[in-house]
Amino acid sequence: MSSENQPRDRRKKWPAAELVIFDCDGVLVDSEKIAVKVDVDVLAALGWPLTEEEIVERFVGRSFADMTADIERYLGRALPDGWDTPYRRLYREAFERELTPVDGVVEALDALTLPSCVASSTSHAGLRHTLGLTGLYERFAGRVFSAADVARGKPAPDLFLHAARSLGVEPARCLVVEDSRYGVEAARAAGMRSYGYYGGLTPAAWLEGPDTTVFDDMRKLPGLLGS
Structure with a gap:
């Protein structure tokens, strides 16, 4: 059950929010639907045939x-440095053809009154590319954090804690907007409230849990954050 649907007297008492932390892929930019299709071809070429649904469950x-x-464990061998280089063009060309902001997110950002940042599993170069293609990068310039900045990626809390610490905000005063089960798990581990967006690839049931509100329309986000 999402916290949106829990009786009010059962909700945890949180301090006033001071920062909204956005994931990028699937939350700000509608990249996951594009990337997963390319992932199918890349993994098949490496020798690990997976469906789109299996990729969403394992990797999003x-x-x-x-x-x-995970690929190395499945294959039983190490991949060489730069193994992904031949495939990067496929993602880049697909994004340049098809990438758009997530439906409704520009309106949500325009209505947002709290400070915000990005904390994503994507590399800094990837974030500059996708946020730049969609015209969103300048909204977050100087406040973009990548899993490359920390030792452990999601579902570990390291990235969200790093973003909060860098911006001088206590974890309990952070609100995390995510679209993956690993993301909401990381937010909970960091001691942060989370908002799970299921308007993309992830089913609502994967996002539901303690201190998490699930929603399916980005235009609703400012109102949910305010509540």
């Missing part, structure tokens, strides 16, 4: 390093 929300480690 996780870092490139974690994905690489």
Whole structure:
């Protein structure tokens, strides 16, 4: 059950929010639907045939390093440095053809009154590219954090704690907007409230849990954050 639907007297008492932490892929930019299709071809070429649904369940929300480690475990061998180089063009070209902001997120950002930042499993170069393609990068310039900045990616809390610490905000005063089970798990581990968006690839049931509000329309987000 989401916290949105819990009786008010059962909700945890939180201090006033001071920061909204956005995931990027699937929350700000509608990249996951595009990337998963490319992932199918890349993994098949490596020798691990997976469906789109299996890729969503295994990898959406996780870092490139974690994905690489899983591939190596499946294949039973280490991948060479730069193994992904031949495939990067496929993602880049697909994003340049098709990438848009998540439906309703521009309106949500325009209505947001709290300070905000990005904390994503994507690399800094990838974040500059996708946020730049969609015209969102300047909204977060100087406040973009990547899993490359920390030792452990989601579902560990490290990235969200790093973002909060860098901006001088206590974890309990942070609100995290995520679309993956690994993301909401990381927010809970960090001691932060989370808002799970299920308007993309992730089913609502994967996001539901303690201190999490699930929603399916980005236009509703400012009102949910205010409540």
